[in-house]
Amino acid sequence: xxxxxxxxxxxxxxxxxxxxxxxxxxxxxxxxxxxxxxxxxxxxxxxxxxxxxxxxxxxxxxxxxxxxxxxxxxxxxxxxxxxxxxxxxxxxxxxxxxxxxxxxxxxxxxxxxxxxxxxxxxxxxxxxxxxxxxxxxxxxxxxxxxxxxxxxxxxxxxxxxxxxxxxxxxxxxxxxxxxxxxxxxxxxxxxxxxxxxxxxxxxxxxxxxxxxxxxxxxxxxxxxxxxxxxxxxxxxxxxxxxx
Amino acid sequence: xxxxxxxxxxxxxxxxxxxxxxxxxxxxxxxxxxxxxxxxxxxxxxxxxxxxxxxxxxxxxxxxxxxxxxxxxxxxxxxxxxxxxxxxxxxxxxxxxxxxxxxxxxxxxxxxxxxxxxxxxxxxxxxxxxxxxxxxxxxxxxxxxxxxxxxxxxxxxxxxxxxxxxxxxxxxxxxxxxxxxxxxxxxxxxxxxxxxxxxxxxxxxxxxxxxxxxxxxxxxxxxxxxxxxxxxxxxxxxxxxxxxxxxxxxxxxxxxxxxxxxxxxxxxxxxxxxxxxxxxxxxxxxxxxxxxxxxxxxxxxxxxxxxxxxxxxxxxxxxxxxxxxx
Numbered sequence: 001x002x003x004x005x006x007x008x009x010x011x012x013x014x015x016x017x018x019x020x021x022x023x024x025x026x027x028x029x030x031x032x033x034x035x036x037x038x039x040x041x042x043x044x045x046x047x048x049x050x051x052x053x054x055x056x057x058x059x060x061x062x063x064x065x066x067x068x069x070x071x072x073x074x075x076x077x078x079x080x081x082x083x084x085x086x087x088x089x090x091x092x093x094x095x096x097x098x099x100x101x102x103x104x105x106x107x108x109x110x111x112x113x114x115x116x117x118x119x120x121x122x123x124x125x126x127x128x129x130x131x132x133x134x135x136x137x138x139x140x141x142x143x144x145x146x147x148x149x150x151x152x153x154x155x156x157x158x159x160x161x162x163x164x165x166x167x168x169x170x171x172x173x174x175x176x177x178x179x180x181x182x183x184x185x186x187x188x189x190x191x192x193x194x195x196x197x198x199x200x201x202x203x204x205x206x207x208x209x210x211x212x213x214x215x216x217x218x219x220x221x222x223x224x225x226x227x228x229x230x231x232x233x234x235x236x237x238x239x240x241x242x243x
Numbered sequence: 244x245x246x247x248x249x250x251x252x253x254x255x256x257x258x259x260x261x262x263x264x265x266x267x268x269x270x271x272x273x274x275x276x277x278x279x280x281x282x283x284x285x286x287x288x289x290x291x292x293x294x295x296x297x298x299x300x301x302x303x304x305x306x307x308x309x310x311x312x313x314x315x316x317x318x319x320x321x322x323x324x325x326x327x328x329x330x331x332x333x334x335x336x337x338x339x340x341x342x343x344x345x346x347x348x349x350x351x352x353x354x355x356x357x358x359x360x361x362x363x364x365x366x367x368x369x370x371x372x373x374x375x376x377x378x379x380x381x382x383x384x385x386x387x388x389x390x391x392x393x394x395x396x397x398x399x400x401x402x403x404x405x406x407x408x409x410x411x412x413x414x415x416x417x418x419x420x421x422x423x424x425x426x427x428x429x430x431x432x433x434x435x436x437x438x439x440x441x442x443x444x445x446x447x448x449x450x451x452x453x454x455x456x457x458x459x460x461x462x463x464x465x466x467x468x469x470x471x472x473x474x475x476x477x478x479x480x481x482x483x484x485x486x487x488x489x490x491x492x493x494x495x496x497x498x499x500x501x502x503x504x505x506x507x508x509x510x511x512x513x514x515x516x517x518x519x520x521x522x523x524x525x526x527x528x529x530x531x532x533x534x535x536x537x538x539x540x541x542x543x544x545x546x547x548x549x550x551x552x553x554x555x556x557x558x559x560x561x562x563x564x565x566x567x568x569x
Binding site for chain 2: 023025026071077079080081083088089092094095096098100103109117119121125126127128129132133
């Protein structure tokens, strides 16, 4: 599969996700909820690498996309005033997306994933609360927590479907992407902008994580070269031809 | 503990041990490694509530092969889903008080309330996740989505005066009746009750839920601020038209009150005057009559079920709902 193939797969997934989470009143009054393409790309790594992709995996991947959307929209709720109609609908849109995630898992039905994902979702919300109210002092601990928040559900998906060899890649990629956004001063679009580190720490950690990822990719003989290139491109600039 | 909750508990003394077990399970299920999440969740648990959903699960499960362990998983899950929705509702309604206690959003902030609600929701799925019955999960997922749809429609209808009885009934069905119907249905299903019994219990829960919400909407007007733990008339002040208001919204004397309530300009003396007007208008009695009709339908569903302690408790709960004071 080449870049065009990756783009088509991710587009197709996003289209299916949009259709699964559609809610007419929310769309009309609060607009399209954003879908994180980078996260979708990392979730779909096994598919893009040519692994066997069953209908069950497809439904489970949509369920994870739905819960990611729920997280993302709830992260946008104003900390002190959510009384506008748009904010009220965003609260409910997140709850609706959560409900869709559960409905998709129930429709498979995959009871193991219902249990393991619910545990992961609980941990993610604990970590998000900690990052908001009482973040760890060191950047290392913060990065680890951000990585857990961003990758937690994807890791459960990989573990459930025996894609564990991809785990190390996403564990490194998420904190790295967060740091790249921080470096680009993309505070509007990044998660936890209040935790953005100073420039020298950012550079140092970007280098460290990039080296780590590169060596991981070099040793990942199972990854097709175009996918390695795509991952390198994404984690060099925070953008890729795909995104 | 409120007087009404004590009265309700006296209706199911035979199942009190089971209810206390579930209460402990509820507390255990919201334990968290994050001190803030733990405090927020326990704060909410301590605010109490009537625990009507867990009670319905236990009572409905008695009509099958009862297992406290299974019933508890369903009961905890349904109560946690209800609690999670309350935390998020307080963000939406910008409410600082619930049941006489500060809300999570007031004690911490909106974002903590969002995360605490999502955390509690995750624990609800953890609890029910060990029940490996497809129908249980399908029904619960559909119920959650319908509840959410109801809330979305409620926001859409906020401060709109062109609502009719059908709109109202659809709304309270999603807001309250469906979760009570599912409590009975899932309780019975988890105990492998026969399909006809499951259907009757589900309908009992549904009709009781409709009556419960109508009474809740009446009490929002007839109770004192202290009894409610929030200002009486809050529904209208938040832009929600409830059944008593539907009956009088066309009255010329009432319309200025409604306009002032919707614009948020109402002062305290006007609120008191508005409450007096509604209480004396006859709208409360009309709404109470509709609630009574639903309760009669609920009781009818129970008639053909086998007699026993559980059926007796369900009958008494329906009576309690019709007569509760706050």
